[in-house]
Amino acid sequence: MIEPFQYEFMRNALIAGIVLSGFAACLGPFIVQRKMAFMGSGLAHAAFGGVALGLLIDFSPIITALFFTQLVAFLIVWLEHRSKLSSDTIIGVLFSTAMALGIIFLSMREEYGADAFSYLFGSVLTITFNDMPLQFFLLLMAGIVGSGYWHRWAYATFDRKSAEVELGKKVRSDDYALAFFIAFVTVFAIELIGVLLVSAFLVLPAAAARLVSRSFAQMTLLTFIISAISVVVGLISSYHLDAPSGPCIVLAQAGLFGACFSVGMRRG
Amino acid sequence: MSVAISVEGLTVRFGDVTALDNVGFSVEAGEFVAIIGPNGAGKSTLLDVLLGVQKMESGTVKVEGLDKVGYIPQRKDLDKRFPAKAIELVVCGAMGFWPLVKRKGFEERALRAMKRVGVDHCAEQQISTLSGGELQRVYLAKSLVRDPSLLILDEPAAGMDLAGEADMYHLLLDYQKDYGATVVMITHDWEGARVHADKVLLLNKKVIAFGDAKDVMDEARLLHLFHHRGHVGESHDKEHYHD
Numbered sequence: 082m083i084e085p086f087q088y089e090f091m092r093n094a095l096i097a098g099i100v101l102s103g104f105a106a107c108l109g110p111f112i113v114q115r116k117m118a119f120m121g122s123g124l125a126h127a128a129f130g131g132v133a134l135g136l137l138i139d140f141s142p143i144i145t146a147l148f149f150t151q152l153v154a155f156l157i158v159w160l161e162h163r164s165k166l167s168s169d170t171i172i173g174v175l176f177s178t179a180m181a182l183g184i185i186f187l188s189m190r191e192e193y194g195a196d197a198f199s200y201l202f203g204s205v206l207t208i209t210f211n212d213m214p215l216q217f218f219l220l221l222m223a224g225i226v227g228s229g230y231w232h233r234w235a236y237a238t239f240d241r242k243s244a245e246v247e248l249g250k251k252v253r254s255d256d257y258a259l260a261f262f263i264a265f266v267t268v269f270a271i272e273l274i275g276v277l278l279v280s281a282f283l284v285l286p287a288a289a290a291r292l293v294s295r296s297f298a299q300m301t302l303l304t305f306i307i308s309a310i311s312v313v314v315g316l317i318s319s320y321h322l323d324a325p326s327g328p329c330i331v332l333a334q335a336g337l338f339g340a341c342f343s344v345g346m347r348r349g
Numbered sequence: 350m351s352v353a354i355s356v357e358g359l360t361v362r363f364g365d366v367t368a369l370d371n372v373g374f375s376v377e378a379g380e381f382v383a384i385i386g387p388n389g390a391g392k393s394t395l396l397d398v399l400l401g402v403q404k405m406e407s408g409t410v411k412v413e414g415l416d417k418v419g420y421i422p423q424r425k426d427l428d429k430r431f432p433a434k435a436i437e438l439v440v441c442g443a444m445g446f447w448p449l450v451k452r453k454g455f456e457e458r459a460l461r462a463m464k465r466v467g468v469d470h471c472a473e474q475q476i477s478t479l480s481g482g483e484l485q486r487v488y489l490a491k492s493l494v495r496d497p498s499l500l501i502l503d504e505p506a507a508g509m510d511l512a513g514e515a516d517m518y519h520l521l522l523d524y525q526k527d528y529g530a531t532v533v534m535i536t537h538d539w540e541g542a543r544v545h546a547d548k549v550l551l552l553n554k555k556v557i558a559f560g561d562a563k564d565v566m567d568e569a570r571l572l573h574l575f576h577h578r579g580h581v582g583e584s585h586d587k588e589h590y591h592d
Contacts, residue, residue, distance in 0.1 A: 114430070114431060232444075232447050232448070232449060233446055236446050238428060238431065239428050239431040239433065239447065240427050243422055245402045246400045246402060246418065248446070249401070291432060295432060295434065295475060297432055297437075298448070298449050
């Protein structure tokens with residue numbers, strides 16, 4: 082079972098996956114309860130526009146992706162507060178626009194865009210030992226930001242009106258903080274699992290946890306546990322089946338979702 | 350007695366639609382005020398302004414005790430699929446934010462509040478499994494847990510049966526008496542308002558009448574307010590008049 086983790090690249094992938102699980106626990110329960118499942122996917126596609134811009138101007142694609150997703154995250158919340166459109170419609174408008182821009186940027190490049198497509202699929206196995214300090218810094222940041230905002234995000238998720246009465250304008254600024262944090266995590270996760278699978282990390286473990294949780298705190302903890310187990314199971318199966326690691330992790334998440342669903346059904 | 354709520358020339362507009370037009374009234378500390386009006390009369394908007402979560406176009410609003418207000422929202426505003434026990438909601442009221450871990454002191458306080466309103470047996474129950482009446486009582490416990498001097502309630506008896514409604518009035522009246530609290534509530538229970546409230550505000554974007562319940566709630570005025578719809582005098586005709 083532990084044979085794959087004799088290799089350094091697998092151990093690095095495991096650490097990166099656990100970091101991502103920490104992020105999933107910080108954000109997933111809010112994404113699921115606030116019906117924002119489309120947001121992770123939307124921001125990931127928006128990030129692709131940023132990656133393409135970085136490749137076009139020969140600048141760090143991750144930094145341009147970070148700028149792009151933060152801008153789109155701001156616009157999603159800003160338009161939601163100021164228009165009659167629902168957030169899923171706004172996300173649809175913005176991510177299509179960002180994706181179209183990404184394709185235009187890629188077409189403007191003289192070189193073939195194979196490097197851009199590596200961002201679509203990502204690979205957790207390419208994480209190196211040198212990336213570890215950054216991983217730990219990010220995990221620490223997730224813990225600080227997540228624990229700082231958790232109480233207020235949770236209150237506003239259950240009963241926005243009462244939260245506004247008690248917390249005032251913080252509730253609106255907290256919406257921006259949540260969107261910025263999701264955008265940040267999305268860009269970080271793209272390097273690991275790619276644009277196409279990033280929303281799975283933000284939605285699947287939390288959705289599975291919701292099926293068996295009796296409190297929101299429990300849902301947060303279970304999201305981390307389910308996500309971390311998926312990383313371990315996904316990496317081991319990826320090694321033995323010689324299959325891509327990202328999809329194996331996501332399929333492990335889907336398997337755990339199925340298990341939680343049957344437990345939830347039995348409990349009634 | 351000191352003035353707890355003072356509203357002068359309050360106007361609120363949503364685009365071209367006027368929700369409240371030059372509304373003015375004042376409530377003395379310790380009074381029980383019922384707000385009555387048809388759908389779209391601006392009742393909830395008025396509460397939002399009092400609570401400080403709705404911008405006004407013009408006017409002056411002063412509310413004492415807003416920093417520790419007890420508030421019951423309409424049930425439709427809640428995420429009923431949120432995974433939480435009833436006691437967590439009341440602990441949230443005591444702490445001012447959602448609890449991540451159990452805190453004994455706050456839990457004891459929450460249980461006392463739940464016992465006061467008769468829902469301590471629901472403490473460990475999931476919010477999603479509570480009946481409408483139980484959820485309203487849990488919310489009442491949440492709003493009372495910090496012993497506020499001001500209670501602002503948006504249809505607190507919605508979803509309750511007649512006995513539950515009567516209980517709710519008694520709980521509110523007892524609390525008002527014991528703590529000298531000011532209570533402002535939207536209600537569709539005309540008879541309850543006539544019997545229990547010190548003052549009634551009849552609202553339909555403008556103040557139709559404001560004063561002692563028995564003086565304000567005459568049949569002609571209510572017929573005018575509700576444009577001859579429904580049956581004036583039948584106190585529990587809620588189906589017709591929900592916001």
